[in-house]
Amino acid sequence: MNRGGSSPSAAANYLLCTNCRKVLRKDKRIRVSQPLTRGPSAFIPEKEVVQANTVDERTNFLVEEYSTSGRLDNITQVMSLHTQYLESFLRSQFYMLRMDGPLPLPHRHYIAIMAAARHQCSYLINMHVDEFLKTGGIAEWLNGLEYVPQRLKNLNEINKLLAHRPWLITKEHIQKLVKTGENNWSLPELVHAVVLLAHYHALASFVFGSGINPERDPEISNGFRLISVNNFCVCDLANDNNIENASLTGSNFGIVDSLSELEALMDRMKRLREEREDEEASQEEMTTRFEKEKKESLFVVSGDTFHSFPHSDFEDDMIITSDVSRYIEDPGFGYEDFARRGEEHLPTFRAQDYTWENHGFSLVNRLYSDIGHLLDEKFRMVYNLTYNTMATHEDVDTTTLRRALFNYVHCMFGIRYDDYDYGEVNQLLERSLKVYIKTVTCYPERTTKRMYDSYWRQFKHSEKVHVNLLLMEARMQAELLYALRAITRHLT
Numbered sequence: 001m002n003r004g005g006s007s008p009s010a011a012a013n014y015l016l017c018t019n020c021r022k023v024l025r026k027d028k029r030i031r032v033s034q035p036l037t038r039g040p041s042a043f044i045p046e047k048e049v050v051q052a053n054t055v056d057e058r059t060n061f062l063v064e065e066y067s068t069s070g071r072l073d074n075i076t077q078v079m080s081l082h083t084q085y086l087e088s089f090l091r092s093q094f095y096m097l098r099m100d101g102p103l104p105l106p107h108r109h110y111i112a113i114m115a116a117a118r119h120q121c122s123y124l125i126n127m128h129v130d131e132f133l134k135t136g137g138i139a140e141w142l143n144g145l146e147y148v149p150q151r152l153k154n155l156n157e158i159n160k161l162l163a164h165r166p167w168l169i170t171k172e173h174i175q176k177l178v179k180t181g182e183n184n185w186s187l188p189e190l191v192h193a194v195v196l197l198a199h200y201h202a203l204a205s206f207v208f209g210s211g212i213n214p215e216r217d218p219e220i221s222n223g224f225r226l227i228s229v230n231n232f233c234v235c236d237l238a239n240d241n242n243i244e245n246a247s248l249t250g251s252n253f254g255i256v257d258s259l260s261e262l263e264a265l266m267d268r269m270k271r272l273r274e275e276r277e278d279e280e281a282s283q284e285e286m287t288t289r290f291e292k293e294k295k296e297s298l299f300v301v302s303g304d305t306f307h308s309f310p311h312s313d314f315e316d317d318m319i320i321t322s323d324v325s326r327y328i329e330d331p332g333f334g335y336e337d338f339a340r341r342g343e344e345h346l347p348t349f350r351a352q353d354y355t356w357e358n359h360g361f362s363l364v365n366r367l368y369s370d371i372g373h374l375l376d377e378k379f380r381m382v383y384n385l386t387y388n389t390m391a392t393h394e395d396v397d398t399t400t401l402r403r404a405l406f407n408y409v410h411c412m413f414g415i416r417y418d419d420y421d422y423g424e425v426n427q428l429l430e431r432s433l434k435v436y437i438k439t440v441t442c443y444p445e446r447t448t449k450r451m452y453d454s455y456w457r458q459f460k461h462s463e464k465v466h467v468n469l470l471l472m473e474a475r476m477q478a479e480l481l482y483a484l485r486a487i488t489r490h491l492t
Helices: 046-055 057-066 074-098 105-117 122-134 139-143 156-164 171-178 187-209 243-249 258-278 283-299 311-316 356-367 371-384 399-412 423-428 431-442 449-454 461-491
Strands: 014-016 023-025
Touching (some): 057 074, 074 187, 105 156, 156 171, 156 187, 156 461, 187 371, 187 461, 258 399, 258 423, 356 371, 399 461, 431 461
């Protein structure tokens, strides 16, 4: 969508892939492409996922018990590398979509479609188009937002803000939704909708971050099924030439022997533990380190991925297929760094002032009973999940690494923990991992296999899936904290 301001000469250097609609650089030679990978993921060898599923009867039980589609879909197969987490995930998703709650079943699936469309996630859209119709949804609504009731249309603004800039959500947004006459939302309905939106924005991050392939030969039960477009097109799997990879082809990712990379990371973890035991940084120093990390996150991805093509020009020339755009308004609206260079920015969200444990949990549970318990279990599960291994090493305490991943996501969303030393983020997360995290979390539709392959080359795929689970849950919690804080302010 051209919003004006892009340079025609710059745009002329790019073309559109006819298959996946991604913007490609013309000066890259497109070689003969390799076939796409089989199995549930374009990033993970099929045999690794299949082995996990065949040995684990628990997965099959969970699918029978909690899957809304009634089959072992590709997301579930990849998540089944972590069965404990999978149970928490499926139970909470089943509750949101199927159990008693403020919203009618078809509305729940339509909201999921609206959320997935913000990231052009055709995998999730396809899934919920089917579910929407199976639960009695009106087929005409699938023609686009102009066909749905005004009430659902009114969710557009909060969907957009939650997906891309949740820190902009205010109590005024909440008041507008709950005080719009005949189209108003009750607070329980709104909380249910917000939980669904945050869940599906975050799940889109997991889908793209894990390279989830489209389902094979899905049952086509309606005339409205979208064309299944593989988001991991041959244009980037075979050639890695789409624009998002510009920095990956440069010298930013110095080639380091992956074994020494692993040893260096373990040494840094050990050193950080020892330093913490020796002396604690002052509160002033902690604040300085957070501000430094927040500013440095500006230069990850957006700062240099588009060094040969200005970011604004790229956004102006992004083209979204009509199958996806029918479910969203303002397609050009996307993530912007919380700490914009040279701009007055919003005050940092001090986590201590509004925590999930002390504030968000009780509010969400009061307005949409029991969902708080299920979400809390899921957040705790992924945060504490560990097998005490790192690649080939055993008996490793990975707490500092898990915390750095979770807190880095929150840092990019402007959320700060007073008791966390953000110096640890720089020590533990190397540059290619930061690029991957920011892409998966903030603009997941740009994730490529090369980004996934570029970090932690010595680690198992199951460990990288664990990273994606952490990123997904950290993102969902960040969105919920901003939305629930706005609801709390509306109530007071």
